[in-house]
Amino acid sequence: MLPVSDMTRACAFYEDVLGFKKVFENGNPVGFMILKRDDGELHLTLQPQHEAADFNVAHLLVDDAEALFRRCQQAGLRIVKGLKDKDYGLRAFVFEDPDGNRIDVGQIIGRSAHPAGS
Structure with missing residues (x-):
């Protein structure tokens, strides 16, 4: 699971650049999302104050x-x-x-x- 500060931006990046497709989202605003590509699955979680490791x-x-x-x-x-x-x-x-x-x-x-x- 990856924390992201902007779910819309993150989804666009993983779809457009890495070729994943959104298969599930939850919340309003969306706080959790699942994207898939081939055998890979990626979970994004909204963390507005996220600081990268x-x-x-x-x-x-x-x-x-x-x-x-x-x-x-x-x-x-x-x-x-x-x-x-x-x-x-x-x-x-x-x-x-x-x-x-x-x-x-x-x-x-x-x-x-x-x-x-x-």
Whole structure:
């Protein structure tokens, strides 16, 4: 679950930049939301006074880290750690969402992160 200070802005970011789709929301104003993409599910909670942590709060395993890295750059997001192949078998980078939440992105090097049939 990620805390966000502006639910509308956060929803737009996760849908437009990361390709998630909203599947549930609760409250008026909306205080809780669930977004999904493929096998991933993300829960957002409204925290108007949210102050971001200085560590990674979510991890995404993706099929194409470079494409997502480019989308994050094009969206003007702060890149905390640049795209790099790691010795533990991931191509990875870290970015901050519009609320400053640090998201660690990884792609398994040498094979698809989501093999067919799984």
